[in-house]
Amino acid sequence: MGVIRKLFGDQGRKTEKTPLQDDPERTASHSSTNIVNTMSEKVKFTIDGKACVADKGMNLVDAAKINGIYIPTLCHLEGVKPAGSCRICNVRINGRPMTACTTEVAEGMVIENNIPEIQEMRKIIIETLFVSGNHFCPACEKSGNCELQALAYRYQMMVPRFPYEFEEKQVDATSPKLYIDRNRCILCKRCVRSIKKADGKSIFAIKGRGHKAIIIIDHKLAEAMTDEEAQRAMDICPVGSILRKERGYITPIGKRKYDTTPIGSDIEQNVTK
Amino acid sequence: MSKPIVATTSLAGCFGCHMSLLDIDERILELIELVDFNKSPVDDIKEFTQMCDIGLIEGGCCNSENVHVLKEFRKNCRILVSLGECAIMGGLPALRNNIPVRECIEEAYLNGPTVSGSNPDKILPNDQELPIILDKVYPCHEIVKIDYYLPGCPPQADLIWNALVALVTGDEMKLPYEVVKFD
Numbered sequence A: 001m002g003v004i005r006k007l008f009g010d011q012g013r014k015t016e017k018t019p020l021q022d023d024p025e026r027t028a029s030h031s032s033t034n035i036v037n038t039m040s041e042k043v044k045f046t047i048d049g050k051a052c053v054a055d056k057g058m059n060l061v062d063a064a065k066i067n068g069i070y071i072p073t074l075c076h077l078e079g080v081k082p083a084g085s086c087r088i089c090n091v092r093i094n095g096r097p098m099t100a101c102t103t104e105v106a107e108g109m110v111i112e113n114n115i116p117e118i119q120e121m122r123k124i125i126i127e128t129l130f131v132s133g134n135h136f137c138p139a140c141e142k143s144g145n146c147e148l149q150a151l152a153y154r155y156q157m158m159v160p161r162f163p164y165e166f167e168e169k170q171v172d173a174t175s176p177k178l179y180i181d182r183n184r185c186i187l188c189k190r191c192v193r194s195i196k197k198a199d200g201k202s203i204f205a206i207k208g209r210g211h212k213a214i215i216i217i218d219h220k221l222a223e224a225m226t227d228e229e230a231q232r233a234m235d236i237c238p239v240g241s242i243l244r245k246e247r248g249y250i251t252p253i254g255k256r257k258y259d260t261t262p263i264g265s266d267i268e269q270n271v272t273k
Numbered sequence B: 001m002s003k004p005i006v007a008t009t010s011l012a013g014c015f016g017c018h019m020s021l022l023d024i025d026e027r028i029l030e031l032i033e034l035v036d037f038n039k040s041p042v043d044d045i046k047e048f049t050q051m052c053d054i055g056l057i058e059g060g061c062c063n064s065e066n067v068h069v070l071k072e073f074r075k076n077c078r079i080l081v082s083l084g085e086c087a088i089m090g091g092l093p094a095l096r097n098n099i100p101v102r103e104c105i106e107e108a109y110l111n112g113p114t115v116s117g118s119n120p121d122k123i124l125p126n127d128q129e130l131p132i133i134l135d136k137v138y139p140c141h142e143i144v145k146i147d148y149y150l151p152g153c154p155p156q157a158d159l160i161w162n163a164l165v166a167l168v169t170g171d172e173m174k175l176p177y178e179v180v181k182f183d
Helices: A002-008 A011-016 A024-029 A060-066 A116-132 A147-154 A190-194 A219-223 A227-236 A265-269 B016-022 B027-034 B064-076 B085-089 B092-098 B101-111 B157-169
Strands: A042-047 A050-055 A090-093 A096-099 A110-112 A178-181 A204-207 A214-217 A242-244 B005-010 B052-058 B061-063 B077-083 B133-138 B148-150
Touching: A050 A060, A090 A116, A116 A147, A178 A214, A178 A227, A190 A204, A190 A227, A227 A242, B005 B016, B005 B064, B016 B052, B016 B157, B027 B157, B052 B064, B052 B085, B052 B157, B061 B064, B064 B077, B064 B133, B077 B085, B077 B157, B085 B092, B092 B133, B101 B133, B148 B157
Parallel strands: A042 A110, B005 B052, B052 B077, B077 B148
Antiparallel strands: A042 A050, A090 A096, A090 A110, A178 A242, A204 A214, B061 B133
């Protein structure tokens, strides 16, 4: 990961820690593109030279989306407080690399998204994820519906440039409805941040730190999950790490999400504004 | 001008990639107009008889013989192509990479449900003729230099066809979204 840190610099990190991110109201206001607030202030900015308009305070991933521009994400989920942990949404804002999901759009921003240097950085991140986990696509139940795989297709990864680590990782299949395959986990924390019980209790959590960090599941709470909740947990996992039991390979090859349509193409074709 | 010469092999693979090569259907007639084959299971030539232009490698390296064959290919082919997930990242054989070799062998010859009781002398394969199993399954590009990669399990026939045509004609390779897949 040293290579990546060098390439991206530390500018992106600083934005994550701005006090704005810790203000719950502020976070809520830029969390969803669906909120139609006619009173809200509009800001103008450009992405790769294209003039864009969005509500002030909206995060850049969502702001780009309503302008028909796709910024790839792995850890970001619409409606959930951004974490900025996967770095795949890095763009250049006024010349500086920053994560789009943790950045609020502002008047006059000049954003570079689909430029060769940024695309190469994203490809490096994807390749790093492929070698640091054990991603056996041909045998994975999520293949064809996997966001990491879809990004590798989009950025035409033929082979990672780094050596494979083949690190030993565990599978936890104790829960009746779900199992966690840590071979594929990219630690995006989507499950930790968004899968909660009605009383706010988390079903998933991170245990350990650094390269020893793993996702764990609260078996008691997981046992009480409905089929719908289990399905949602599986759907928000960008890889094949959280999977429902007895539901594997349910969609035939050719009909899966990313078999014929590249990830992000729906956003690029759907210029609503 | 003589035709470009192609060699192919299956290392720690399942021959699925070779099957996919045959899946180009009637274009196989065009292919034999375009290229000649040397060492390959397709024509059953066992040893290289001349320098080849293109070597297609299916499967990764799981034993010493795989490494030997791969190095022979590197010596005798101007361009080497990793064909399929096993050649690129070890593939399904590499699922054993986290398990000690002894444990794998004991499972296969002593403890597995299909062998238990049928090997009372607890003999593990030990003939000197047998290649030595490596500590793990290696992607081909971690053993020799590989020039091109065609992912897929197996790589789609169109991907193999497009790659061969591009290599033979020197034109840029067509890479439509639908043909580059990892499964």
